[in-house]
Amino acid sequence: MTDLRHDGAEMSDAEKRHDQLTSAPDSTEADAAPRIDVTEHDGVTRIDVRDDAAVRPGPGPGTPEADGA
Template identity: 65%
Template sequence: MTMDREDRADRTGMTDEEKRRDQLTAAPNAVGSDADPRIDVTHRDGVTRIDIRDDADVRPGDPTRDPEE
């Protein structure tokens, strides 16, 4: 018998968002804001768009370069 992803999620009693928050706040010295959203995902006309949020504390890119340049 094989279990799909939804079966495993149901056994934990946690939603995907609850699991994410739990994992991101489990580290020593972690704070609740560590689990704040960092991306926005939108779906339209069969296209998925992923945008980095402007208010995200951690953003991809070169940390030595000013993003305003």
């Protein structure tokens, strides 16, 4: 099955991601906000978590690891 936009054109990967992340009940545009930056330099791919990402990897608030204990 091909994912198509309302105008019949095929959806880009970014459009598919946005559609998937905003289709759940109670979802918002913020749910589809970018969380990583991917760059490539001299054949090396680097993936960085964005500073403004709402969801970040690692221990969550209230855990001893996050509180520095």
